Amino acid sequence: MSANDKYQQIKKTFSIYRKMIRQALAGTDQDFTSMKLGAAIFLLSVPMVLEMIMESVFAIADIFFVARLGADAVAAVGLTESMMTVVYALAVGFSAGTTAMVSRRIGEKNPEGASRAAAQAILAGVALSVLLAIPGLFYSYDLLRLMGASHELAAENHGYTRIMFGGNMVIMLLFIINAAFRSAGDAALSMRVLLIANGVNILLDPLLIFGLGPIPALGIGGAAIATNIGRGLAVLFQFYILFRGKMRIQLSIRHFLPDFRLLAILTRLSVGGILQNIIATASWIVLVRIVSQFGSSAVAGYTIAIRIVIFALLPSWGLSNAAATLVGQNLGAGKPERAARAAWITGFVNMAMLGLVSVVFLAFPEPYIRLFINEPEVVELGVSCLRIVSIGFVFYAMGMVMSQSLNGAGDTYTPTLLNFICFWLIEIPLAWFLAIRSGYGYNGVFYAIVIAETTLTVLGMYIFSKGNWKLKKV
Numbered sequence: 001m002s003a004n005d006k007y008q009q010i011k012k013t014f015s016i017y018r019k020m021i022r023q024a025l026a027g028t029d030q031d032f033t034s035m036k037l038g039a040a041i042f043l044l045s046v047p048m049v050l051e052m053i054m055e056s057v058f059a060i061a062d063i064f065f066v067a068r069l070g071a072d073a074v075a076a077v078g079l080t081e082s083m084m085t086v087v088y089a090l091a092v093g094f095s096a097g098t099t100a101m102v103s104r105r106i107g108e109k110n111p112e113g114a115s116r117a118a119a120q121a122i123l124a125g126v127a128l129s130v131l132l133a134i135p136g137l138f139y140s141y142d143l144l145r146l147m148g149a150s151h152e153l154a155a156e157n158h159g160y161t162r163i164m165f166g167g168n169m170v171i172m173l174l175f176i177i178n179a180a181f182r183s184a185g186d187a188a189l190s191m192r193v194l195l196i197a198n199g200v201n202i203l204l205d206p207l208l209i210f211g212l213g214p215i216p217a218l219g220i221g222g223a224a225i226a227t228n229i230g231r232g233l234a235v236l237f238q239f240y241i242l243f244r245g246k247m248r249i250q251l252s253i254r255h256f257l258p259d260f261r262l263l264a265i266l267t268r269l270s271v272g273g274i275l276q277n278i279i280a281t282a283s284w285i286v287l288v289r290i291v292s293q294f295g296s297s298a299v300a301g302y303t304i305a306i307r308i309v310i311f312a313l314l315p316s317w318g319l320s321n322a323a324a325t326l327v328g329q330n331l332g333a334g335k336p337e338r339a340a341r342a343a344w345i346t347g348f349v350n351m352a353m354l355g356l357v358s359v360v361f362l363a364f365p366e367p368y369i370r371l372f373i374n375e376p377e378v379v380e381l382g383v384s385c386l387r388i389v390s391i392g393f394v395f396y397a398m399g400m401v402m403s404q405s406l407n408g409a410g411d412t413y414t415p416t417l418l419n420f421i422c423f424w425l426i427e428i429p430l431a432w433f434l435a436i437r438s439g440y441g442y443n444g445v446f447y448a449i450v451i452a453e454t455t456l457t458v459l460g461m462y463i464f465s466k467g468n469w470k471l472k473k474v
Contacts, residue, residue, distance in 0.1 A: 021046060027188035029248075032326060033107055033333035041346055044325055047187040049318035051178070053311075054194030061198070062223045063307050065205045067372045071300040073220045074373065076157035078303030079147040080164055082288040085281035087132055087168045093274025094125055094172070095179035096324075096407040097266045102249070103183035103325050103408060104474045107332020111184075111248055118180035118242075119255035120262045124270070125176045129169035136165015147285070148292035148299075163224035170231035177238040183325050183408075184248040189241060193234045201230030269474065272412025276403070276419045283423035287445055290435055294381075294442050301381030302442070304372045309389055312357045313396065319350045320400040324408030328474075331409055336470040339409070343464065347401035351394050358393035361386055381442060388446035392453050399457030402464045410472040418459050427452030 020039065024046035032040040066073050098121040105114035135143065140161035144154035174197070178190040207215055208222030218225065242251040291302045323346040330339035361368070369382035403415040427448050434444025 025050075025188055025191070027186060027247075030185075032185055033329050033335060033338070037326075037338065037342055037345065040326060041322055041342060041349070044182075044185070044187050044322035045319050045346070045349075047191040048182060048321045049315040051182075051187070051191040051194050052314035052316075052318035052321075054191065054198050055314055057198045057202070057311075060307060060311050061202050061205055062227060063304060063372055065209050066220055066223050067304070069209070069220060071296050071373070071375060071378055072153045073157060074300040074303055074378075075296045076144065076149065076153055076160055076220060077223070078299050078306075079144055079149055079288065079292075080161045081303070082285045083143055083147065083161070084164055084168070084171075085284055086278060087129075087165070087171055088175075089277030089281040090128060090132070090274050091125070091172045091175035092277045093272075093412075094121055094128075094266075094270045095175045096273030096276075096412055097121065097268075097270030098176055098179040099183040099321075099324050099408055100269050100328055100410040100412070100474050101262075101266060102180050103328025104332040104410070106184050106248060107329035111250075114180075114184055115249050115251055116255050116259060117262060117266065118177070118249050119251055120259055120266055121176050121180065121270075122173065123256060123258065124263060124266060125172040126169065129172040132168050132172075133166050136168070137162055140165065148289055150296070153296065157220050159221040160224045163221060163228065167224070167228035167232070170228055170235050173235045173238070174231050177235070177242070180249055181238075181247070182321055183328060185325065185329070186247045186249070187322070187325075189247060193238055196237055197230040197234035199230075200233055201226050204229060265474070269410060269412055272416050273407060276412065276416035279416065279419040280423055283428055286428050287431055287449070290431055290445055291442055293436075297375065297377040298381050298442055300373070300375075301369070301378040302385055302445075304369055304378070305382040305385035305389070307372075308361075308368050308386055312354070312361070312390075312393070313400075316350050316354050316397050316400055317404075319346050319353070320404035322346060323401050324404040327405045327408035328410075331470065331472075331474075336467075339405075339470070340464075340467065343401060343405035346405075347398045350397035350401055354393040354397040358390045361390035361393075365390075384443055385446050388443060389449055392450040395454040395457040399453060399460050402457070402460035405464060406460075406469050409469040410474040411469040414463055414469070415460070418456055418463070422452045422456040422459070426455060 020042055024043045032044065063074065063077060066077050098118060101117040102114045105117060140158040141154050144158050144161055178193060181187065181189040204226035205223055208218050208226050211217030241247065242249065288299065288302070292299050323343045326342035327339040330342065365383045365386040366379065368386065369379050373379065406414050430451060431445045431448035434440045434448055435442060438444060440447065
């Protein structure tokens with residue numbers, strides 16, 4: 001082959017990928033159960049990865065501006081976010097149930113069934129979010145104190161906690177509806193929703209935190225208000241698309257009449273998803289509690305480092321969500337072996353992507369911490385956390401795909417059991433032992449995270465390879 005022929009071949013390849021990227025970002029109505037598997041993974045994963053990047057920008061933007069208020073403000077955000085992980089766990093759990101039901105109905109070529117499932121998930125999410133708002137609205141100070149905050153920190157910053165818990169409905173709906181879009185194959189819509197939410201949040205954060213002209217400086221509370229406004233406008237856009245759009249899922253009022261049979265199925269699927277996420281995220285609350293024994297600076301450094309880790313991991317969740325959608329749709333279409341191949345291919349792609357990120361964080365962790373804060377104590381701990389936790393990125397990548405693929409198949413209870421074993425029987429006792437009893441200090445917590453997550457991945461790969469998930473009925 002001549003040099004010119006090679007050039008033309010490379011040019012043709014780039015042209016194909018540019019076309020596919022444009023198609024992925026614009027959205028497509030193709031059947032993901034019949035097209036080439038590599039193309040299906042690409043078309044779904046590109047907008048899902050971008051969506052997860054958008055979601056992570058919320059955390060990064062808030063902490064970037066709040067860090068200007070000092071270590072106490074950052075610590076308050078970290079403690080609040082640790083408690084809010086329960087809300088996220090419930091939202092992600094309902095998203096898992098929604099994904100399993102909607103993707104299976106789409107694979108069966110039953111869009112009406114998919115629409116009814118999505119509407120019932122929205123109903124359940126609204127009811128649950130009302131209950132979750134109550135403790136945050138009335139006991140925000142006490143919750144911060146329970147998490148180890150000093151009286152001064154809790155007294156000055158509990159407004160942030162109250163607003164975040166009070167507005168948890170926008171989080172719940174954002175997650176559930178985007179899960180419905182993704183599992184129906186309309187992943188580009190989810191991406192656009194998060195783009196709107198982030199744009200508003202980034203614009204309002206500095207205005208409401210520091211004030212400008214007639215706009216008063218609201219401090220840390222301004223960050224919470226900006227986040228809720230951004231997410232709230234995104235939810236309104238979601239409902240507009242659901243009722244007025246022409247996508248795979250189209251809702252009308254009749255879909256919201258309670259269907260107790262569907263709600264029972266959704267609850268059965270979601271309880272597994274909720275439990276696995278509560279087990280996982282509640283363990284992070286305990287880890288923060290252990291770190292808090294080393295002071296506010298330790299919590300601040302840990303909070304910043306974990307925000308950066310989340311930013312790095314959420315794109316990998318995008319790939320994992322693509323695997324879940326493909327597993328559910330292909331099972332609905334009666335193609336279990338294609339579903340398995342989709343999961344393994346996505347897992348190895350994810351490992352390659354996160355492996356590169358891991359190398360960067362291991363070699364140059366400090367600049368990323370200093371983007372947010374320059375206090376020496378906070379930077380030192382943040383660097384240590386980022387460097388140690390990133391050691392396990394390659395394992396986390398495959399573990400995410402295995403767990404999400406099982407969820408997409410409707411087997412939400414196996415990941416629950418794995419999370420309980422790895423996080424509560426291994427991670428928490430090991431973190432306490434290494435940090436408190438063995439003299440490793442806060443580094444002991446970070447080593448425990450790597451060990452527990454690696455164990456989870458190995459067990460997940462073994463169970464997925466056995467293939468019992470192919471027999472699940474949804």
